[in-house]
Amino acid sequence: MKINVKVIAAAKRNEIIKEENSFKVYVNKPAVDNKANLAVIELLADYFKVRKNSVNIIKGQKSKNKIIEIK
Numbered sequence: 001m002k003i004n005v006k007v008i009a010a011a012k013r014n015e016i017i018k019e020e021n022s023f024k025v026y027v028n029k030p031a032v033d034n035k036a037n038l039a040v041i042e043l044l045a046d047y048f049k050v051r052k053n054s055v056n057i058i059k060g061q062k063s064k065n066k067i068i069e070i071k
Contacts, residue, residue, distance in 0.1 A: 002058065005044075005066045009036040016047050037061065044068065 004022035011026035027039035037057060045052045048070050060066035 001070045003068050003070065005040065005068050007031075007036060007040055007064045007066060009064070014039065014043055016043060031064075040066075040068075044070065 006022060006024050008024065008026045009029065009031035011028055013026055014028055015026040017024040017026075023044075025040050025043060027036050027043060029035040029039040041052055041055045041057070045055045048055075050070060054071040056069045056071075058067045058069050
């Protein structure tokens, strides 16, 4: 399954909000040295109840708008 995600880095809380066709993911890690991406993967893995290695960022590694694949 592929999902569209908008990431808000350096937020006050870790949270996932489901919108119409996408997800908004708030992470409290900064967008530096891949920290926010790792936090997004961890949060989505917990949300979908899969392992972290089942969550891959397909597009948008350095963007706040990402396409993520959940296996």
